[in-house]
Amino acid sequence: MQQKTGLVEAIIVEIQDRGKIGGSYLHSDAICCTPELDKEKSCRVGEVIIRPNPENPDWPKRIQTFFDGKNEETTMVTQIVSINKTGMYYLYFMFCDPQLKGLKITGRTVWRNPQGYLPGKMAPMMTFYGFMSLAYLVLGLLWFIQFVRCWKDILQLHYHITAVIALGMCEMAFWYFEYANFNSTGTRPMGITLWAVTFTAVKKTVSRLLLLVVSMGYGVVLPTLGGITSRVAALGFIYFVASEALELVENLGNINDFSGKTRLFLVLPVAVLDATFIIWIFSSLSRTLEKLQVTTFWPY
Template structure:
């Protein structure tokens, strides 16, 4: 856009690739370019045809009518060079084949600020669109302008780059609900044989259903009503729920790695310290979430470290403590020849290791992709998938980890006997453990054979047919 002492401005709408809904930006002489992707109406449906609307505010008082002197007017030389006509004064100079080479139509227009019209650009194709303004004036420092640009999508008020989150979080809500229902069925069937750690797993599964639903509700509400006060309240609530999920997840993983419920019936005073660390991490997470919502990157100074460093410290403490506890638990089980339990924790160790590898590989691929693309091209090229890079794939990894841990620690008929009993060490080279469930089958034929003081069970099975099972004699 170009403004002149005629009090006019030229406006160009350029198309690069795609995003936005009823998202409004303020355009000024200093902040002269705003870009957003846009979806066509066919892409996501909707009740209106998508468009970009730019409205200029008339200055008060309006700038004086003055035309630049020939020596000060950069357009005069362009007219003399036949790059444009005198009727195109104040518009952007485009190449002769610019419209043919562009994916969408390019609109350039001079705007008189004495009576600025609303400029509407219909969006027919999905693409990344930019509104560019530039002052055309002999006195650009004094002839200021302000405009509001609205990127309106057909589906609602949610930015186009975020619309994919609606079906994504809806699907995750359903998946976690089915996972919680399956867990609840097992929990009910074996309700008399539940371990303490399984109650924590139950709690986090229920919480995840609620959190995913509230996250979906936030995006759905914003799509219907825009970023209103209600949407902002939901955004704060979702940020707090996210902090709870992170703290609860690290807490659960830590007590599992410590052997709580399977190797140790209680953690004693250690549980107090673990809970204190989880609460501390939650508090720092909420502070970080509030700061990220209230402080823009441009205004973030050195004080932002006071928000980031405490969260990083508590996160590091969880990582170190968790990995160290898992190694100590596995070492203790192997020394006591508790092969079945050790196998469970070895699977957990591989799960954590695989998660770390996936995260590093994904970050490496993203960094490599970004390094091969200039900053100016990255957003226009990846605006439709950037949400998945920043947020979506981490939720997939988290879902896989939660499902795996829930499977390993699922309620069964042998929970308490498995947790409270030890395998009898076997030195026979032919000895094998068939499975977690088979290794602790009960001998129910004579439950009172020990005088009522205990229950006879088959501690392990021999791997060879015909070998008597190793039993635990009362």
């Protein structure tokens, strides 16, 4: 039997118990047990210092994996850990052996709540998107009834509003299906997420453009936008690209893995474009109201 050498520890800890990792309670800044602390029988040399929870001595949970002899690879035994307390938990892989510097760990962790695989922070979103899908469905039915009733008085603007409602309905349905699938299977198919993200970006773009052209008087005092059509279309295209990029990174990746500068690079363009929309909408609305006030309609 080969001698056990390097030790790698997988430590599962609740967020409020992170202070129990390390030697702070032993008046030491060390994370790993030292020979001096070992003599005091406070820990064992080569292991991470963990202060057990008095109410639950098995927590924080420690799972140890050793290397055999001079082998440069080892396999961690599959473990199932039951968590009986509601909270936010972290999984850390830690080692104290300096010879393991540069260690590479590959694997997969699966976390499941009693109601499914959705993380605690995401679980309420499935209910939200389900409710919003029904709300959009009701809104769509009411709008369709009114659309048919007033068919002879329909303006081009009403078709655009119909498109926004339809996009919102599809967006909420895709997001609900994406979250429901994630909750039941534990995986997020890229195709479903990509469609949901795209519908979100398109709806946000179209709704902002619709609000902008209405504030300019389109469909009310102007039959067309005239020479500013290209500028409005360009702003909409740029906003769609920026919004799509941000949504893709947030939902297909983990934005917490990016630096502050990278995150700012993704968020800042969308924020600037939103501010541009707001300024343009209010300035256009002000000019449209002035035109309506100046124009006098005399009854005959």
